[in-house]
Amino acid sequence: MNKNKILVVDDDSGIGEMLKTLLEFYEYDVTVTAKPEETEKLIIAEKVDLVLLDMLISGVNGTDVCARLRNNPQMENIPVLMMSALHDAGTKCREAGANDFIAKPFEMDDLVNKIGVILESKAKS
Template identity: 75%
Template sequence: MEENSKILVVDDDSGIGEMLKTLLEFYGYEVIVTEKPLETQDLILQHNIDIVLLDMLISGVNGTDVCAEIRENPETQDTPVLMMSALHDAGPKCKEAGANDFIAKPFEMEDLIKKINGILGK
């Protein structure tokens, strides 16, 4: 059996983070949740993360900046990033920052799983 993909969820809403963790684990993923966007790169490296699910607006930090920093670091630049936001015009901004894909909140779990599997090539 193949090893489960590891997803890092970066969202300052602990309710959303925990809900995503529970649902993604149901689909067989290994999930780590953080409310601290500045820890994102360290967590990617510590846990050998396969994909980052990154909220665009996180308590005083812009997720697009976090995404751009992931892309600028040679150790993390190839880690796929799926950004999410409830802002209607967020998609293009997230892609400009280097996100592999974008999903608008609120989203259906099936749509999220399709996007994750698509990015991971499953």
């Protein structure tokens, strides 16, 4: 089976490693970075299928990263699932072009379900 590649962009290394471990259990191939400026480079290098992007990453707004991806012809179709503990962040994330949003703290089942739905709809399009 071809493993889908997920890029986790989160500056909390604990969360990044936890997500990597859990998503690998679900047979995803996971790369973690705490550096939002590496997002585009990693998407190309790793042939990423989905980006799991934190809204606030070491002084950078994840919505800016998402908007940059949407404005890049090479990456505009890469699904982005944003996450945040901020109240009302979902609207801002979707406005920036995120395919979906999940509030922290989240249940792992919810996250895996959202990822599955996004990747299925990407496969169909």
